Amino acid sequence: MDNRQRSSISRMLSLIDGYLSTSLIYVVAELKIADLLRDGPKDTAYLAQKTGAHEQCLYRVLRALSCIQVFRESKRGFELTGLSECLLSDSPYSLLPSALYAGDEASWRPWGELLHAVKTGETPFEKVFGMDLFTYYGSHPHSSEIFDNYMDVVTKHIVRIILAKYDFSPYKVIVDVGGGFGSLLFSILAKYKDIRGILHDLPHVVQGAYPLRKEYQVEDRCEIVGGQFFDSVPEGGDLYLLKSILHDWSDEKAIAILKNCFKAMESKSKLLVLERIIQDDVNRHEGKALDIFMMVHTGGKERTREEYSELFQSAGFRLSNVVPLGVDCNAIEGIRE
Template sequence: MTSCPRLDLLDLINGFQVTQAIHVASALRVADHLSGGARSAGELAALTKSHPDSLYRLLRALAAVGVFLEEEGRRFRLTPMGDCLRTDSVTPLGAWAEVVGSPYFWQTWGHLLHSVQTGENAFQNLNGKNVWQFRAEHPEYGATFDRAMTQLSRGSAEAAIRAYDFSSFRHIIDVGGGQGLMLAEILLAHRDMRGTLFDQPDVVAGAKAILMERGVIERCNVVGGSFFETVPEGADAYLMRVVIHDWEDDEAIAILKVCRRAMRESAKLLLIERLVAPPNEMPATKFSDLNMLVSPGGRERTREEFSELFGKSGFELTLVFPAGVHNVIEARPR
């Protein structure tokens, strides 16, 4: 079928509608209610305490884009895509759908024009505080964000373990490691390794359940603190997954310098980050960069920009290993 530029652009313009529809379906846990098989829109309305006709209209729209499958009699079942919205999915994305459709996130993107015209962080301008302070003051949003980061870590961990050989390390510290899923997966793959999980105290408070569930709690220390002040010393490797992209260069350099002070000369720094591709390629990373602009206030970077960042913080970039949508970027002290 011949592409129509006008209609293709219209699909892009109206993409916000799909985002919000998926957000609502995830918030109502529709996928969980369909995990045992097909149900009617009426049954789902009762289970989700929703208006029957309105819920049907939501579900048929999402079925038209492949999230659900509509059958006769207004019955719906999960598709492989919709299965990712289940809370117990092995490839979960539901919490991220809830984050991006939540009012604070949604309103921030509505101020993209301000950021583009001024270079200022939209969230800070809109709320008078940064997104980290906001989530700390609104634990319901913070909990959903932490759950989303844990879910997103699953695929990232598997790809990183396939791409990079962690076997030479005896002790690895996951700096800004959230609730510990990434570190747990690495420890599961390397039974002789010890780990330390380091993040804000309120974040790592939820980590022990995940580490116990994965059976690695006996090999893992959990430490709370700020990576702007100090990180634990003495590990063979210091890992940060999608941490540095949350910060502009001055803050990123400050974080990396704290890590450098804690590291032995033989240790390695491992960043799991996206890399900005050449022009006209990989839109996901470039739109993630816009998200950094409006929300946390950071940026996605090219390989060259990471190399410059390392040079200003006491490191030298050594190797880059593609790992799915991310890369394992290895650096060493210099």
């Protein structure tokens, strides 16, 4: 065996065992181990006592994570590294919600049925749980909270860049369709003091938006509306914003959402879809991994510019412009035909 083969085998083995790191990181995220190490190294007896965990098993998990630099093991116990600092709960860009999301039952169980999707075209999540993802979240508040917190963190990571690169000043009223906890809309309103907003999402989700609206001090300029975007979306906006919405759905469902936006909009209102775009260039990878998450969890997909253009057309819009925001996110603009 030559060096190239040896290195390929080693890399391939770590790819094959990918679920190992997801599971190990989920355990320490759930037990909030990083927070317990904030002030310096601690031994496993202390960590086990604080978390109620089985000392030997916890030790073996932390030791395995130290092999991939998530912790550092020494005679004094385990300590934080740059990687595990990302799991501190109070860091502004904490990845704790991402680790909790990856390990939640609703996230990982459908992956066992990816082969089923490839053979049949069916959605693994629905095979495993007998319902679609958002219906499941509606009746599983713990998983729903984990997902909404995760989405909120993902969005907070890119809000600064969206605000730096996209000019919202021409608009008076922005409707954020499926806006989750509202971080994006509230950040826009905090920057542009003359704009008003309407945040729309499922009734159980928008409950989580009230404290955040207060935090951003935009209570007087933003209405929060619970509802189903398959029934209708609020009227009165001159910009309809959909971030990470259309990729959750099949073409048929995505067109239904867009048609409801069309109905709610006035003739001069604009559509702004924030999504990844799959590029023709085989060396550009944006969205290609996330596309498989969509296959597994929602039955949606990431799309090319042409595919977005076709969706828009089917709902009465014309795709008028695409502004790359440079963070795996594009501002895809639409106007009513």
